[in-house]
Amino acid sequence: MEKKEIGVIGLAVMGENISLNIESRGFSVAVYNLEKEMTEDFINSKAQGKSIVPAYSLEELVNTLKRPRKIWMMIKAGSPVDQTIDALLPYLDKGDVLIDGGNSDFRDTEKREMKLEKHGIHYIGMGVSGGAKGALNGPSLMPGGSREGYKLVEQILNGVAANVNGEPCCTYIGPGGAGHFVKAVHNGIEYSDMQLITEAYMILEQVLGMDASDLHKTFSEWNKGDLESYLIEITAEIFKKNDPDTGKPLIDMILDAAGQKGTGKWTVQLALDLGVPIPTIAEAVFARIISSFKEERVKASSILTGPPLQHNGNSKSFKYDVRDALSASKICSYAQGFFLMREASREYEWDLNPAEIARIWRGGCIIRARLLDKIQHAFKSLPDLDNLLLDPQLRKSLENSQPAWRKTLTKAMESGIPVPGLASALSFFDSYRREQLGANLIQAQRDFFGAHTYQRKDKDGVFHTEWE
Template sequence: MSASASASIGVTGLGVMGRNLARNFARNGYPVAVHNRTPGRTRALMAEFGHEGTFVAAESAQEFVAALERPRRLMIMVQAGAATDAVIEEFAPLLEPGDMIIDGGNAHFADTRRREAALRGRGLHFVGAGVSGGEEGALNGPAVMPGGSAESYAVLGPMFERISAKVDGEPCAAHIGADGAGHFVKMVHNGIEYADMQLIAEAYDLLRQVGGYAPAEIAEVFRAWNAGRLGSYLIEITAEVLAHTDAATGRPFVDVVADAAGQKGTGRWTVQTALDLASPVTTIAQATFARAASGRTALRAAYADLPGGTTAPLSRTEAARFASQVEHALYASKVIAYDQGWTMIQDAAAEYGWTIDLAAVARIWRGGCIIRASFLDRIRAAYTADPELVGLLAEKEFAAEIADAQVPWRETVASAARRGIPAPAFSAALAHYDTLRAHRLPAALLQGQRDYFGAHTYQRVDRPGAHHTQWAQPGRPETTA
């Protein structure tokens, strides 16, 4: 088959995400060149969805590139890692200076930085674009987080904004920053997603084990919460999952599902990168470790009969009061998790020299993506009013809500501890809050310990500089240097 240079953009890699993005572009009026390593997928797309818009099918790399208008826009939708590098090396020699390669997969931002630098040296633009919303979002409107050069966004931006989700008429797409900034922000999005999901799961567990509610009753609680300040996609779908009955057994669906959760790695990347940046994303970390712990079936079986806390069951009146406490705890912990994510983005921007509009991040996460939530409007407003805002709890409305949550938040965590119910994300969020608000931390003792065993020195509160104590040894008095 022959192809002329008539496609506005090309998509190679026609798995579910790639196919749906190609359809999204076509539905929005863009002629799309489509290509896959195995041509059968290309033919299947044309047969099933060719009527949705203008597609140019290409079976070879040369045909695919020839179908693209200049500057060429070539979007890669293949597995992250070696597969992405292989596709880049296949197509880059066929491109000309000024052309663009867009990686829409879940690549590690460090790989994106490496690829961007290498292709920039060859005169090509490389754009790492985070795409959130799963297969439905890819087709009907995702949140899009492209990095790369400003020049590339001038060309690609209108296209991404057109295919993205819209909230109040605003597109959920924006230029994030240079080189790997887009994939970094998508990674943090996924880390927050881990935390959000774990917090919701812990709230469910507490309502069930402490409050005595059945799954269908908890579904109604979540539906009520979804109508208020906790309104979000994840709360909405949680209610649907909890209300679902397993067709084979008639039991609540949640009771027939194995209690071991998997992960694809982006949450782990967030935690690993946070350690490199010394960014304390403790709630995200505990959510990630909770998934890992859930899969340790042999260890869990060995420890299953160890003692835990016990408390008498709650009455229905007490349970309703407890549910209100859990709502406060969930909201406060959610604010902490998002605050940790925004702080990590700030830390990365300082480390890698990126300029990132934190208000724009909140804006594009309001629709299309998995963590879309009503309170993102308020986060956007906070960073719009003060782009240098040090953190969410420095904004008066969020600070007031956290103040109101103090007693129920602490009571919820205490109830979990008394009853031996694991609540690692709730507990980490509260500990993070208490760490940052403390007027003095035991890190002073850590400084002393490090100086004692390794002469690492310490700072003092009453004079500048590094100090060292010549610690006392047997038969020798202590001296301070």
């Protein structure tokens, strides 16, 4: 039998779709899954008539592949990855390439790369974004780790990836765990973006009294302008779906208790470790957490009171205020993500290219958006740009949006609607633009109770005062 060009381990939905995607681009594939039945089901259904062959052991998988072997793991992060690597090692040779396409912790990826490097095996930790549909039709790929290994699989990855204006949404991110770190930041921005859209939805529904039909029209309209993005697009689609059981809009039948797999939490933890402010992303994580306390919130709603929901202004103009507030907050959310990647790049010496990261996020991934064209342009024009808020084009957008942004938040808070994402985005903007933040008082307090010292404006050195 002719040797295959790449092997895929893991045949859950993502692994199946990646395998079908690879094969559709003209590459032959061998597949393996720990549960034999899943392999057989895939081969006998979706893979029928395709250049995909089954393997029923890791040894068989490896022996089915051309040298140097190229193997793409699409399995659950954590110990399953380590167990698979240990099981594969006896069959791999120097020069082979192993890819982890799951949502692994970047620090685990770096340990695995160092381990496999000793055996001469190229290890790639690669972020994959786009969900099941993206995996099948073209995801955004964020490979990091062995550059030499990347060169060996570059043609396959570029073929599999989404394509925008003739460019594959894939690029070498950097050494070590850079690829998985960038994917974690992507997911953090995704959390934030979803929360900001949710807050806009609550304001439109509860202040303006929009029903599902109105919301569908509004988000469809927004998706034709600067807010154009995958998440705005699917939000519009969600509002036009009716529940077959009740005939009501399906959105009104869904329990408002959000789940999460933890990748947003990782982003916040990484930011805390690096000392980088990403408040909008953090608030999005906390918003999901508080939503999960549904029973307690239902009980509290009958006890705790707030202001009445009302809007006395022009409904049409206020709708556009909400749009501008969402747009400005979205810029701040992306700015926080790129701020975090900048500091990580410096800390870990990854030499991340923010313009290239913005480019590969323009297609395939969940946070693909028109805004990324502006972000790519910002970093190409000013490679040493400290923060996206300082880019001339984005700065102008923020300045133009400020009146509507502040008006929207005022109305939401007067109506008792929680807007942690929108509010934290504005606070981030206001904090970054102000020379004084009152931290001098915090330093005085720290020195008062703990003799932690402080610096002065007018003198060099470190000072301590006996306050009492």
